[in-house]
Amino acid sequence: MAEQTGLRAQMLRRKPLDSSGDDSPDSPDRLKRSLGTFQLTMIGVGCVIGTGIFFTLSTAVPKAGPAVVVSFGIAGIAAALSALCYAEVASRIPVSGSTYSYAYASLGEFAAVAMGACLLLEYGVATAASAVGWSGYLGRLAEDVLHVHLPYWAMHAPGASDGDQHGIVNLPAVVLVFLCAVLLIRGITESMLVNTVMVLLKLGVLALFGVLALTAFRSGNFADFAPMGMAGITAGSASIFFTFVGVDAVSTAGEEVRDPRRTMPRAILFAVGIVIVFYVLVAVAALGAQRWQDFDGQEAGLAVILQNLTGQHWPGEVLSLGAVISIFSVTLVALYGQTRILFAMGRDGMVSRRFAALGPRTRTPVFTTVSVSAAVGLAAAFFPLDALGDLTSIGTLVAFMVVAATVLILRRRDRGARPEGFRVPGGPVVPVLTVVVCGYVVHGLGVVTKVVFACWLLVALAYYLLWARHRSALSPL
Secondary structure, three states, rough: OOHHHHHHHHHHHOOOHHOOOOOOOOOOOOOOOOOOOHHHHHHHHHOOOHHHHOOOOOHHHHHHHHHHHHHHHHHHHHHHHHHHHHHHHHHHHHOOOOHHHHHHHHHHHHHHHHHHHHHHHHHHHHHHHHHHHHHHHHHHHHHHHOOOOOOHHHOOOOOOOOOEEOOOOOOHHHHHHHHHHHHHHHHHHHHHHHHHHHHHHHHHHHHHHHHHOOOOOHHHHHHOOOOOOHHHHHHHHHHHHHHHHHHHHHHHHHHHHHOOOHHHHHOOOOHHHEEEEEEHHHHHHHHHHHHHHHHHHOOHHHHHHHHHHHHHOOOHHHHHHHHHHHHHHHHHHHHHHHHHHHHHHOOOOOHHHHOOOOOOOOOOOOOHHHHHHHHHHHHHOOOOOOOHHHHHHHHHHHHHHHHHHHHHHHHHHHHOOOOOOOOOOOOOOHHHHHHHHHHHHOOOOOOHHHHHHHHHHHHHHHHHHHHHHHHOOOOOO
C-alpha cells in the first residue's frame, strides 16, 4: 500500500512554476534569449505553411471534395482556439519544452512524460513527413529547370511503386534533414534568420499562385460541394491538422525569446492569423482552377495547376522553387522544436542528461540535434508520407487539449488572482471549446492511427515506471 501511495505521489508531483520560469542568463543549462516577436512569428508561419498547402491538398481534397475549404476552416478554428490557450500558458511558463513543460507544472510528472512522448512523435513525424513532401517538389524542379530526371528508386520509400518502378530510399529527404541539422548546430540566430527569409519568399510565391489561379476561377468546380458528406469534411480536417504543429513550435522557443511574457502571446496569435488567411485563400483558388477529382495522387499539385492554366513552364517552376524553399523551413522549425523538447526533458532527468548538454560556443544542444536528425532521417528515408501525417495530427490535437486543460488548472490554482501576462477572454468557455473542437477532429482520424497512438502511450507509461520516475530531478533519491 505504501508503494502504491508512493507511486501515485511520484506520478502527480509537479515542477514548481518559479522553477520553470528561471531566467538566469548565466546558468550553464539555460539557452540564450535572442529572438523577438517578428522572428518568433516567422517560426510559427514557417512550420505551418508548407506541407499543408503545397502537398497535403492531394490527400485532403479526395477525402472532402471542394468542401476541403470547410475542412481548412474547421482545422483553423481549432488552431485559433488552441492558440489563445497557448498564448496564456506560454506567457506564464516561458521555457523550452512547450506542452511537456506546461503539463509538468499543472498535471504532474507522468502526464509530462506522456506529453513528451506525444510531442516527440509529433515533431519527429512532422519533420519526416515534410522532408518526404520536399522530395516531390525537388524532383519536379530538377526536371523543369535542369532537365534532369531523378531516379524513382532514390526518391521514394520502400513500398511506393509506379508501374515497373519501385522505391528503395528517399535520399533527398535525408539530405534535407542533414542540412537543417547543420543550421541548428550553428546557432539559433543564424537558423531563424534563414527561416525568416524563406518564409517571406514562400508567402510571396503563394500570393503569386493565388493571383494567377483566380484568373481561371470556375464556380462550377464547387457544384458537387461535399460528395463524401460531413464524414469526408472531418477526415479532411484530420489530414490537414498535422501542419498546425507550428502553433506548438512557437512555444518551444520560450526560453530563447526576449521579454517572453509579451512576445510569446503576440507571436502565437499573429502566426495563426497569417496561416488561416493564406490556407483558405490558396485552397479556394486551387479548387476554382482545377476539378477536385484531379487532386488525387497529384505530386507537386499547385505547380501542375499553374502549368496547366498558363501552358507555360515558368509559373510552375517558380511555384516548385517556392515549395522547395517553403518545406525546407517547415522541416527546419519542426526539427528545432523536437530538439528543444528533448533538451527540456533531459534537464528534468526524464531522459539522459546528455540531451541537456549545450555546446560551449554555440549554446545549442548539439548532441540532441545530431541524435534527433539521425532518427528523423531514417524515418524520412524509409516511410511513406500517408503513414506519417495522421500520427502527427493526433499528437498535435492531444497537445492542444492538454494546453487548454492547463489553462483551467492554473486558473483554479490561482483562485481569483490575476497573474501577469496574456489572459484568454471569455472565462472557461474558450478552453472548454478547444477541447470539444479538437476532440471532434480526433474522431475523424482512422482506427489504426488511434490504436498506434494508444500503444505509444502505453510505451510511455512503461518507460516512466521502469526508468524516468527514478531519475527525475524532483526525486529525493
